[in-house]
Amino acid sequence: MRHDHRPYPFKRLQGAAEKFWADHFIDPQLESMGAGGMIMKPWYLKVYGAGISFGEAVHVITARDRTVRLTTWAHDAGAGRIQVMDYALLCPGVRIDSATSVTIGKSTMLAAGAYITDADWHGIYDRPRPIGKTAAVCLSENVWIGDGATVCKGVTIGANTIVGAGAVVTKSLPANVIAAGNPAVVVRELDPQEALRRRQELLQDHENLNRDIDLLERALRKDNGWLNWLRSIIAPGRND
Numbered sequence: 001m002r003h004d005h006r007p008y009p010f011k012r013l014q015g016a017a018e019k020f021w022a023d024h025f026i027d028p029q030l031e032s033m034g035a036g037g038m039i040m041k042p043w044y045l046k047v048y049g050a051g052i053s054f055g056e057a058v059h060v061i062t063a064r065d066r067t068v069r070l071t072t073w074a075h076d077a078g079a080g081r082i083q084v085m086d087y088a089l090l091c092p093g094v095r096i097d098s099a100t101s102v103t104i105g106k107s108t109m110l111a112a113g114a115y116i117t118d119a120d121w122h123g124i125y126d127r128p129r130p131i132g133k134t135a136a137v138c139l140s141e142n143v144w145i146g147d148g149a150t151v152c153k154g155v156t157i158g159a160n161t162i163v164g165a166g167a168v169v170t171k172s173l174p175a176n177v178i179a180a181g182n183p184a185v186v187v188r189e190l191d192p193q194e195a196l197r198r199r200q201e202l203l204q205d206h207e208n209l210n211r212d213i214d215l216l217e218r219a220l221r222k223d224n225g226w227l228n229w230l231r232s233i234i235a236p237g238r239n240d
Helices: 008-029 199-203 206-220 226-234
Strands: 038-040 045-048 052-054 059-061 068-072 082-084 095-098 102-104 115-117 119-122 130-134 137-139 177-180 185-189
Touching: 008 038, 008 045, 008 206, 095 102, 095 119, 102 115, 115 137, 199 206
Parallel strands: 038 059, 045 068, 052 082, 068 095, 082 102, 095 115, 102 137
Antiparallel strands: 119 130, 177 185
């Protein structure tokens, strides 16, 4: 579709259904879920294991063909933990697996298909051995992990750092750099003269933000009628 023909009442109803699902089926699976969050199509967010928590105003975007999966594992030496801090963003296809600890810092963004893991999941020589070696992963504040990138066990990524699409991060990265490649290496530093804007600045007043978004949705959809929306689904034309 070129245009979104959904009427405003239907969009509100859809939003209410998503909130209901998140409150009744996602929240009970988490250790905590902060206020102001949003999970788009929460039925495609899969949570497995204990010790998973969301901070304030965490946004998760899912899709039918690209679920978001958060998994912790309990084992003889301990158990995994995933902490998604305030204002973080998880995009479609993100996977996070933990046998020890994975921390996603404030305002950090994980692009589509990013994978974060703190374990090998099998022994190198004893292949049937579960978990294998494990070491905590920590993404600091305002990190951006690009499409399809992988962050491996024991890695710490400094604040504001960008990891390019498809990169494989096997060693820790400093703050304020751009890294790319397999294995990922620093390709340049961020310009210290350029101001950085974080998701926190946009989302910290999430009540007023949600109210403004609702007013915008109402204005944009004022001419969207139910019959035209149904027609666009059943018999879409070039202008739809």
